[in-house]
Amino acid sequence: MSDAMNSTAIDRIKQDVTDNDVVLFMKGTPNFPQCGFSGQIAKILSFLEVPYKGVNVLEDPDIREGVKQYANWPTIPQLYIKGEFVGGADIVRELFQSGELMDQLKTAGVPVKDPRQPQ
Known part of the structure; x- marks a missing residue:
């Protein structure tokens, strides 16, 4: 990945994590995950x-690599x-x-549903 691509990918990652309360960088989509983790x-x-x-990091190799650098975390999901x-899946x-x-x-x-509370 070139520095220009890297900086663009990092900017997009920063934008996603800033603009959204919760972001999951994953392989696949929420409705169709493409890895067990x-x-x-x-x-x-x-x-x-x-x-x-x-x-979906599988759609963009720059995001796939950039997110690993952004968090200094080698695996996906994040x-x-x-x-x-x-963290990743285990954490x-x-x-x-x-x-x-x-x-x-x-x-x-x-907003989160608390499974410990009766509905």
């Missing part, structure tokens, strides 16, 4: 009824809440299982 995070966010933007990098799954992900979303002001 991306699918796990999409299912967690769907279960919690979190509105989010899914960015979840961002209010511009902050949260997000652990945060979800412990209840910390839901708390983090609530603290950030993101």
Whole structure:
């Protein structure tokens, strides 16, 4: 990836994480994940009824590489809440299982369904 492409990709990534409360850089789309790890995070966010933007890194090699540099994290998927990098599949799954992900979303002001509360 050239420096010009890299800077454009980084700018687009910054724009996405700034303009959206929750962003998932993933392989595939929220409705059609193309890897199991991306699918796990999409299912967690769907279960919690979190509105989010899914960015399919398979559509753009510059974004696919740029997001790894942006977070200094080598793998995809990557979840961002209010511009902050949260982690990849293992971290997000652990945060979800412990209840910390839901708390983090609530603290950030993101609407979330609390499965611990009766409806």
